[in-house]
Amino acid sequence: MLKGDFPVERFRDIPTPFYYYDLPLLRRTLDVVQRQLDRNPTYRVHYAIKANFNPRILAEIAARGFGADCVSGAEVRAALAAGFPPEGIVFAGVGKSDAEIRFALQQGIARFNVESAAELEVIDEIAGTLGCVAPVSLRINPDIGAHTHAGITTGLAENKFGINYEQMDEVMDLSLSLPHVRYCGLHFHIGSQILDMMDYVALCNRINELVLRLQRAGRRVGDINVGGGLGINYQHPNHLPIADFEGWFEVFRKHLRLPEGTEVHFEPGRSLVAPCGTLIARVLYVKQGTRKQFAIIDGSMTELVRPAMYKAYHRVENLSSDEPEEVYDVVGPVCESSDVFVKEASIDRCRRGDLMAIRSAGAYGESMASHYNCHPLPDCFFFEG
Numbered sequence: 001m002l003k004g005d006f007p008v009e010r011f012r013d014i015p016t017p018f019y020y021y022d023l024p025l026l027r028r029t030l031d032v033v034q035r036q037l038d039r040n041p042t043y044r045v046h047y048a049i050k051a052n053f054n055p056r057i058l059a060e061i062a063a064r065g066f067g068a069d070c071v072s073g074a075e076v077r078a079a080l081a082a083g084f085p086p087e088g089i090v091f092a093g094v095g096k097s098d099a100e101i102r103f104a105l106q107q108g109i110a111r112f113n114v115e116s117a118a119e120l121e122v123i124d125e126i127a128g129t130l131g132c133v134a135p136v137s138l139r140i141n142p143d144i145g146a147h148t149h150a151g152i153t154t155g156l157a158e159n160k161f162g163i164n165y166e167q168m169d170e171v172m173d174l175s176l177s178l179p180h181v182r183y184c185g186l187h188f189h190i191g192s193q194i195l196d197m198m199d200y201v202a203l204c205n206r207i208n209e210l211v212l213r214l215q216r217a218g219r220r221v222g223d224i225n226v227g228g229g230l231g232i233n234y235q236h237p238n239h240l241p242i243a244d245f246e247g248w249f250e251v252f253r254k255h256l257r258l259p260e261g262t263e264v265h266f267e268p269g270r271s272l273v274a275p276c277g278t279l280i281a282r283v284l285y286v287k288q289g290t291r292k293q294f295a296i297i298d299g300s301m302t303e304l305v306r307p308a309m310y311k312a313y314h315r316v317e318n319l320s321s322d323e324p325e326e327v328y329d330v331v332g333p334v335c336e337s338s339d340v341f342v343k344e345a346s347i348d349r350c351r352r353g354d355l356m357a358i359r360s361a362g363a364y365g366e367s368m369a370s371h372y373n374c375h376p377l378p379d380c381f382f383f384e385g
């Protein structure tokens, strides 16, 4: 089996499970995005820090001058601590609390991506008490279905996110009438792990339609934030370690029809950080069940919940073995039947003590870790290159 290039010797004395981050790969990925930004001077990137808010990862991304997309007051705080300037921070979320809104206003963040008329009124009121004006974009639910897991679509009318696009004009009127908010643009996000670029073409078409509607009514469009969602290749992390950023930006270059000079903002999360992260765990036991063979490892759904939560696929490699492949269910020790990484996977023969790599785990891995079963949060190890 083709495996990733890992410094296995150095792993020997590190207690497992832990996250391993390949920083040179992260930097190569950021270089690719940087080149796209150099070609498109009106494009801005805000890294969606929910994907991974490990301070070391945040610092690498902040150092590029990218902005941050946050979804809680604590994420805004983490972004600031890592060196993202407030002028690059955007704050989305359907349930921003008063304390979070106040904190973000006091920090002078770039934008509130507002998800309802009710939220707009609260932001206006809090900004009024602070004697400032809040920059807002309206998050519009475009009713576009992304071809991805049902659990991670966000842009359908049935989802809780954003303002119905039919109500856009009404909420915009409200934003223009309130004294302590300033309308700055529109925000969209259709889902995550999107590989079918036609989904983004559909988003562009919807945006064009709304922009035209605004222009016909003589309204200002402001800037356009198209959200994140670009998928990665979980099947082949060794062949395709960098997401198709070129194809992604190209769709917007080709299909968006916007007034000259309009800024277009992007919020990639997974595509920047997933490939550079691997969960490393050890085989505890190999067990022959009635119908199956299990490789029981010391990593679990508490370090990486995606397989249990979304039935998401992560490639598993045995870094310690060159023996012929056998078929295993790779499972963790947590007291839940869903604590399974892969089922019926062909993996080089496993023995107690072997080091296993669970690949493409840099996004929504460490950031979704839990303490279930009194497990400690995972440690991490950085490969500097």
Ligand code: LLP
Residues within 6 Å of the ligand: 048, 050, 051, 069, 092, 152, 154, 189, 191, 192, 193, 227, 228, 229, 230, 267, 268, 269, 270, 271, 306, 310, 363, 364
């Ligand atoms: N912008 C907004 C407003 C978002 O809600 C999200 C992700 C992003 C940007 C970044 O999306 P990305 O580029 O990472 O796809 N836990 C799930 C993914 C949840 C995504 C939530 N929103 C998973 O493990 O697959």
